[in-house]
Amino acid sequence: MDETGTAQYLLRVIDKTAQGEYVLKAKNPSYEDILVTDELLEQFRTFARLKAVVDPLELAVGQRFMREDIPGLFGGIFNPGSWNVGHVPLDDASAHVLLVTLNKQGKADNHRYVDHWIDEQHFHWQSQDKTGPENKRGRELIHHKELGLTIHLFVRENRLINKKAAPFTYCGAMDYQSHEGSQPMNVILKRA
Numbered sequence: 693m694d695e696t697g698t699a700q701y702l703l704r705v706i707d708k709t710a711q712g713e714y715v716l717k718a719k720n721p722s723y724e725d726i727l728v729t730d731e732l733l734e735q736f737r738t739f740a741r742l743k744a745v746v747d748p749l750e751l752a753v754g755q756r757f758m759r760e761d762i763p764g765l766f767g768g769i770f771n772p773g774s775w776n777v778g779h780v781p782l783d784d785a786s787a788h789v790l791l792v793t794l795n796k797q798g799k800a801d802n803h804r805y806v807d808h809w810i811d812e813q814h815f816h817w818q819s820q821d822k823t824g825p826e827n828k829r830g831r832e833l834i835h836h837k838e839l840g841l842t843i844h845l846f847v848r849e850n851r852l853i854n855k856k857a858a859p860f861t862y863c864g865a866m867d868y869q870s871h872e873g874s875q876p877m878n879v880i881l882k883r884a
Contacts, residue, residue: 749844749865756859762789762846765862778805779820781829787842788833790817791860795850806878807847815845815866815881824874833879834868843868843881 702723704716714728726732752765760770766785774780780789796804805818823829836843846860865884872878 749862752862753864754861756861757846758857758859759791762791762860766844777820779823779829781832786840787844788829788836789844789846790866792817792845792847793849793851793858794847798851805876810880813883814869815847815863817845817879817881819875819877819879821876823877825871825877826874830871830874830877833877834871836868842884845881 702718702720704718704726707715707717709715714733716726716728718725728736749765757765759775763770763775763782766782766787766789768782768785775791778791778793780791781787782789792805792807794807805820806816807818808816810816819830819833825831825834832839832841833843843866845863845866847863848858848860850858852858863883866881867884869880869882871880
């Protein structure tokens with residue numbers, strides 16, 4: 693209540709003292725802290741609890757995105773030179789983005805990568821001809837967890853729909869499982 697007897701509402705932060713007591717702290721220094729007494733505690737009602745922090749990308753799983761909209765999911769800007777390939781390393785986001793078109797009809801033989809779902813959890817991805825387990829991109833895929841990197845998979849069935857570019861479906865974060873070969877690498881990924 694203010695001086696006139698009118699109810700006021702003030703958002704406060706809950707803090708805990710070294711003695712285990714709770715204190716309500718206002719961000720506005722004009723308002724004093726309120727020590728939560730047993731009597732005051734009886735008036736409190738919990739209306740929400742933080743269960744977990746949700747990664748915004750988790751909310752995007754299953755959503756469809758045009759190629760030029762994908763960089764924004766990682767805080768980046770679309771650059772056709774960087775994003776018109778199937779494997780995009782993003783240093784600022786500590787991520788690798790894989791953009792896969794499953795139907796390779798009309799592609800040159802050297803671009804007919806063998807990409808397919810093995811089952812609902814596992815994906816077979818074939819790298820570009822220059823990627824091997826000994827070079828930077830290959831090592832980063834294999835050791836992504838130790839390096840603090842994430843792998844994100846975007847898949848579309850066909851390159852075009854009604855003669856226009858088809859969107860990719862975000863399949864989520866993936867974990868490296870195994871690989872065979874070099875230049876190209878045949879990589880098995882599993883949903884994270």
